[in-house]
Amino acid sequence: MRQFLLIAHRVPVSGAFTLNDLAGGAGRMDEVARVVSTAFTLSNDLRRDTELEILFVAPPPPAARRIRLRGERLRHLNPDERSTAALLKNALVRAIPFDRDREVSPGIVVGPVEPLVALGEFCRRPSAIWLRETGRPVGDWADPTGGFAAVLSDPTDVTDAEAAVLTAEGIPAVSLGPRSMRSSQCVDVLHNEFDRRESARRA
Numbered sequence: 426m427r428q429f430l431l432i433a434h435r436v437p438v439s440g441a442f443t444l445n446d447l448a449g450g451a452g453r454m455d456e457v458a459r460v461v462s463t464a465f466t467l468s469n470d471l472r473r474d475t476e477l478e479i480l481f482v483a484p485p486p487p488a489a490r491r492i493r494l495r496g497e498r499l500r501h502l503n504p505d506e507r508s509t510a511a512l513l514k515n516a517l518v519r520a521i522p523f524d525r526d527r528e529v530s531p532g533i534v535v536g537p538v539e540p541l542v543a544l545g546e547f548c549r550r551p552s553a554i555w556l557r558e559t560g561r562p563v564g565d566w567a568d569p570t571g572g573f574a575a576v577l578s579d580p581t582d583v584t585d586a587e588a589a590v591l592t593a594e595g596i597p598a599v600s601l602g603p604r605s606m607r608s609s610q611c612v613d614v615l616h617n618e619f620d621r622r623e624s625a626r627r628a
């Protein structure tokens with residue numbers, strides 16, 4: 426299984442933003458939408474073996490929200506950024522009164538979250554890693570399960586509190602290359618690394 430956790434620091438959690446300003450007033454929802462797109466879409470297919478959690482942490486609980494997407498059940502996901510942003514915005518708007526997780530569309534579950542608790546729980550999954558520019562090269566990381574549970578941040582770096590959780594959980598920091606990349610590029614590179622590992626295992 427391929428699992429990602431993305432921490433979205435600036436997206437208004439109420440969904441109160443316009444699709445015409447995704448990179449500005451929407452708190453870099455453009456990049457969050459690209460992460461969703463690169464996590465799940467292939468050429469004419471979807472990655473059914475992939476799951477993505479997005480922690481929307483601004484503002485913190487009780488307003489903070491988590492959206493979970495499961496490739497196995499996903500429908501209505503088009504490759505363009507705007508329609509993906511609309512799907513996420515709709516989930517956030519519908520979740521305003523929610524006091525627990527609910528599926529708002531096939532494969533999309535949304536609800537309130539304690540972000541640091543959810544981050545700690547994710548770190549306890551098998552093959553958990555922290556995608557970090559200063560980590561060890563991904564080629565040196567032998568995945569114990571044939572998959573991964575990878576934490577990454579949006580264009581804003583992780584906060585001190587988030588870094589403290591990641592450090593305390595002791596998961597390996599893994600680098601995907603010598604340059605700082607966009608979050609969505611990291612998703613592409615890690616998928617490609619594991620596509621090649623899977624292909625080598627089958628050969």
Ligand SMILES: C[S@@+](CC[C@H](N)C(=O)[O-])C[C@H]1O[C@@H](n2cnc3c(N)ncnc32)[C@H](O)[C@@H]1O
Pocket residue numbers: 556557558559576577578579580581582583599600601602603604605606607608611
């Ligand atoms: C745009 S970067 C974050 C901001 C960046 N640290 C900066 O200096 O502005 C988004 C996230 O992608 C991941 N990332 C970026 N480049 C990476 C790399 N070379 N290896 C592993 N993860 C990377 C990290 O999780 C990072 O927090």
